[in-house]
Amino acid sequence: MSAEAYGKYNQKANFKPKIIAKTPSQIERIKNRLNQAFMFSCLEEKEVEIVINAMGEVKFSQGSTVINQGDDGDNLYIIDSGHLDCYKKFSNLEKAKYLKTYEPGESFGELALLYNAPRAATIVAKENCILFALDRETFNHIVKDAAAKKREKYESFLAKVELLESMDPYERSKIADALRPFKYKMNEYVVKEGESGDTFYFVEEGEAIATKVLQPGKAPEIVYKYKAGDYFGELALLRETPRAANIVAVTDLSVVALDRLSFKRLIGPLEDILKRNFARYEKFLA
Ligand code: CMP
Ligand code: CMP
Numbered sequence: 001m002s003a004e005a006y007g008k009y010n011q012k013a014n015f016k017p018k019i020i021a022k023t024p025s026q027i028e029r030i031k032n033r034l035n036q037a038f039m040f041s042c043l044e045e046k047e048v049e050i051v052i053n054a055m056g057e058v059k060f061s062q063g064s065t066v067i068n069q070g071d072d073g074d075n076l077y078i079i080d081s082g083h084l085d086c087y088k089k090f091s092n093l094e095k096a097k098y099l100k101t102y103e104p105g106e107s108f109g110e111l112a113l114l115y116n117a118p119r120a121a122t123i124v125a126k127e128n129c130i131l132f133a134l135d136r137e138t139f140n141h142i143v144k145d146a147a148a149k150k151r152e153k154y155e156s157f158l159a160k161v162e163l164l165e166s167m168d169p170y171e172r173s174k175i176a177d178a179l180r181p182f183k184y185k186m187n188e189y190v191v192k193e194g195e196s197g198d199t200f201y202f203v204e205e206g207e208a209i210a211t212k213v214l215q216p217g218k219a220p221e222i223v224y225k226y227k228a229g230d231y232f233g234e235l236a237l238l239r240e241t242p243r244a245a246n247i248v249a250v251t252d253l254s255v256v257a258l259d260r261l262s263f264k265r266l267i268g269p270l271e272d273i274l275k276r277n278f279a280r281y282e283k284f285l286a
Contacts, residue, residue: 015141018054030055030132033078036105038177038262042146054138060125066109067123069096073112075133079104082129088121096122099168106265113139114148151176154256161202161229163270163277171266178262184249190232191247193220197236200263203228206253212245220246224284234274237263 022030030052034040040051057080060066066077069089081104087096099121102108111120113136134143154176158164164172181204184190191197193212203226210224210232223245226232235244237260258266267274 015137017050017141018135018138020054020056022057026057027052029080030078033080033105033132036261037078037107038174039076039107039110039143039147041178041180042150043143047142050142051134051138055132055134058131058133060129060131062125062127064125065122066125066129066131067119067121069119069122071119073109073119074136076107076109076113076139077131077133078107080130080132082131083126084108084129085124085126086121087124101126110139110147114144114151147177150179154179157202157204157229157256161231163231163273166273167270171269175258175262175266178258178266179256180259181254181256184253184255186249186251186253188249188253189246190249190253190255191243191245193244193246194242197233197243198260200233200237200258200267201231201247201255202257203230203232204254204256206249206251208232208247208249208253210245210247224281233257234263234267235278238271238274 031048034048034051040048043051055078058077060082066084067073069087079102083104084102086099086102086108088099089096102123108123109119111117151173155169155173158172158175159169164175179202182190190201190208205228208226209222210226211220212223213220214223224232226247232247233243236242
């Protein structure tokens with residue numbers, strides 16, 4: 001056994017999970033929020049329980065700074081109620097740049113914990129907020145390895161996806177947290193025309209086609225072709241309609257999927273690009 005592995009093993013053995021007493025209603029609220037937080041989606045039930053035990057409710061009043069860029073970080077936060085603004089100082093800009101507003105269900109403050117780095121941005125409560133805080137030690141033992149591995153695994157893939165070109169690399173890494181991988185064999189259906197759909201897909205590896213019945217009573221015809229880096233399944237989510245085509249694997253196919261909530265939160269800002277891209281279906285048919 002190497003020294004490093006032994007050290008790690010030892011740390012794990014010494015880890016005594018923190019338990020903060022809570023009311024049943026607090027536990028229920030934390031559970032609901034954790035279910036929506038992408039970073040925790042890879043945890044097993046037992047690990048979720050440890051995280052819930054360790055989380056504490058904290059309140060911040062309007063205008064107070066929850067995280068200050070440059071500080072050391074000791075907590076990650078999930079928002080239960082209230083909105084918060086995120087700003088970042090850049091060396092070439094005099095004033096901190098506004099980046100985004102966080103809403104209930106979202107989490108922040110993970111970077112300092114994941115990468116052992118100073119806080120990368122400042123987060124200020126826009127109104128009175130209730131947050132759930134998870135301490136660094138529990139995060140390190142339960143969440144960190146799986147979350148960091150997932151970000152690393154998908155970062156280079158997502159960087160090559162044309163749809164996400166205009167996206168800030170930080171926002172792209174949040175997509176990595178939320179992705180779920182699926183595999184299909186040649187000729188298998190990923191999506192069936194007419195069914196209801198709650199999932200958006202990127203092709204990770206392999207090829208697929210979209211087919212659709214263009215003349216009633218006739219066999220479906222090929223209406224689009226997909227390779228690695230392409231996406232499909234946006235129409236049902238944007239328009240709340242049944243699937244408008246079949247998607248069929250034409251080789252062994254690996255896809256990564258986002259559910260409706262992740263799609264709305266993470267891909268929502270790209271809605272204009274998605275809508276502009278509808279034209280590609282007509283172009284293909286022409
Ligand atoms: P952390 O660095 O721990 O503290 C500040 C948080 O701001 C950071 O984690 C992220 O959760 C969040 N954040 C949001 N947008 C960005 C961004 N573009 N770059 C860095 N951090 C960001
Ligand atoms: P959705 O309707 O959710 O599921 C089937 C997907 O096929 C659809 O989203 C598009 O992403 C894709 N598609 C490709 N070509 C077409 C087409 N000509 N008409 C409709 N959808 C298409």
